[in-house]
Amino acid sequence: MDRPVLLTGAGGRVGQAVLRDLGPKYDWRLLDREPLSRDKLPEGTSKDDVIVADITDRPALREAVSGVGAIIHLAGDPRKTAPWTSVLRNNIDGTQALYEAAVNADVEKVAFASSNHAVGHFETETRTPEMYRENDDFRLDGSEHPRPGNLYGVSKATGEFLGRYYYDEYDLSTVAVRIGNLTKDHPPRNYERGHAMWLSHRDCAHLFDRCIQADYGFEVVYGISDNDRKYYSIDRAKDVLGYNPQDNSAEYHFDGTPKDEVPQ
Ligand SMILES: NC(=O)C1=CN([C@@H]2O[C@H](COP(=O)(O)OP(=O)(O)OC[C@H]3O[C@@H](n4cnc5c(N)ncnc54)[C@H](O)[C@@H]3O)[C@@H](O)[C@H]2O)C=CC1
Ligand SMILES: O=C1O[C@H](COP(=O)(O)O)[C@@H](O)[C@H](O)[C@H]1O
Numbered sequence: 001m002d003r004p005v006l007l008t009g010a011g012g013r014v015g016q017a018v019l020r021d022l023g024p025k026y027d028w029r030l031l032d033r034e035p036l037s038r039d040k041l042p043e044g045t046s047k048d049d050v051i052v053a054d055i056t057d058r059p060a061l062r063e064a065v066s067g068v069g070a071i072i073h074l075a076g077d078p079r080k081t082a083p084w085t086s087v088l089r090n091n092i093d094g095t096q097a098l099y100e101a102a103v104n105a106d107v108e109k110v111a112f113a114s115s116n117h118a119v120g121h122f123e124t125e126t127r128t129p130e131m132y133r134e135n136d137d138f139r140l141d142g143s144e145h146p147r148p149g150n151l152y153g154v155s156k157a158t159g160e161f162l163g164r165y166y167y168d169e170y171d172l173s174t175v176a177v178r179i180g181n182l183t184k185d186h187p188p189r190n191y192e193r194g195h196a197m198w199l200s201h202r203d204c205a206h207l208f209d210r211c212i213q214a215d216y217g218f219e220v221v222y223g224i225s226d227n228d229r230k231y232y233s234i235d236r237a238k239d240v241l242g243y244n245p246q247d248n249s250a251e252y253h254f255d256g257t258p259k260d261e262v263p264q
Contacts, residue, residue, distance in 0.1 A: 001212050003069030003108075004029045008055055008098065011036045014074050014113060014182055014204060021205030026212070031055070031064050031075065055094035061101040068105060070212045073098050074113045080152050087155035095159040099166040109173035111211035112163050114220070116180050116197055116232075118156040120149015123193075131231045132192040134250070141233040142178070142220040160220060167218040175211050175241070179204075180224040180232065186256035187227075187249035195254070196229040200247035210241035225249065 009015050010030035019028070023042025030036060031051045041050070053060035055075040065071070075098075076091040095112065102110055119140055123131065131138045146157035156178075163174035180197025181188050182204055188194025199207075203225045219240055222232035228250035237243035252258055 001026060001069045003067060005212060006031060006064055006068045006071045007074065008032070008071070009074030009076065011040050012074060012078070014179065016040060017182060017201040017204045018072065018208050021202060022209055025209070029064060029068060033075070056089060056097055058097050058101065061097055062104070065101045065105040065107060069108050071098065071102055071107055071110045072208050072211065073110060076113070077152070080117050080150050082152045084151050087152055091152070091155035092158050095162050099162050099172070103166060103170045103172055107172065109175070109212070110163065111208055112159050112174065112176045114160050114176040114178045115153060115156040116178055117149050117153035118146045118160065118178055119144065120153050121147035123149070129192055132196045132229060134229045136231070138231050139233045140222070140231060142222060142236050164218055173216055173218075175216055175219040175221060177207065177211065177221055177223040178232070180222065186252050186258070189256040190254055195249040196227060196231055197224050198227055198247070198249040199223050200225045203245040203247050206245070207237065207241070207243050210237075210243050214241040216240050
């Protein structure tokens with residue numbers, strides 16, 4: 001990518017995981033509604049590369065996307081309990097504003113942070129908890145229709161549809177990454193579902209790197225590490241994006257301690 005990359009929601013958990021590994025690789029433009037402290041900025045980035053603005057601020061977005069080649073769109077309300085008023089504004093209106101600005105600025109591709117909660121209602125009483133276990137072969141692969149588990153999930157499914165529309169109507173390459181559960185250094189502790197959908201920090205950064213580098217039209221992929229326990233297939237991410245994850249929750253005990261740790 002020879003043009004700048006816009007990262008929205010740059011100050012958050014996913015944004016910081018991306019910047020920690022990909023910081024030196026791209027010419028970044030960073031947008032967040034909260035100011036970013038110096039320690040959140042990759043080396044070589046200055047305050048001039050930071051736009052402190054709300055994602056629904058359309059004039060600010062127009063400026064933010066000018067000259068940009070690709071966008072990683074993370075800004076939004078990430079709470080699974082978020083109320084409708086918040087997801088409507090931050091996640092749905094904000095994502096539409098982002099796509100509109102992207103098309104008008106001839107951006108090449110957009111990677112959108114969707115969520116496991118866009119498909120939460122596949123986790124039915126009859127399937128759980130078996131589907132979280134290693135020997136269960138139930139898989140979602142991204143070709144299924146969303147079945148949101150909450151209003152936050154509805155907003156993420158809507159973001160995916162916006163991507164579909166902007167690709168079909170304007171040829172804007174889009175990938176929706178249904179992110180599992182991002183935690184640093186170890187899978188979520190004592191949480192079966194979390195072990196099945198763990199996304200490590202380095203796999204997260206690598207996956208979004210592939211979203212910037214690869215060629216695609218419209219895609220929906222799952223963003224998890226290569227966990228032995230899984231009910232999301234990562235085949236599409238591997239085949240289309242060249243995703244090559246390094247981590248696996250099976251290398252950790254259920255309490256999150258690494259299995260290969262030498263006892264003191
Ligand atoms: N952390 C995870 O495991 C997962 C995250 N996601 C999605 O990834 C994205 C990032 O999530 P996290 O980094 O965990 O959340 P976070 O809350 O740590 O970061 C979100 C960032 O976006 C900014 N932001 C929020 N609303 C904004 C607005 N209206 N305008 C501008 N900036 C705004 C916040 O200031 C914050 O810095 C979200 O869209 C979330 O739904 C999806 C699945 C799992
Ligand atoms: O979409 C999201 O999902 C993750 C994992 O969900 P959980 O139900 O296992 O907590 C969540 O941690 C994150 O905040 C959210 O944005």
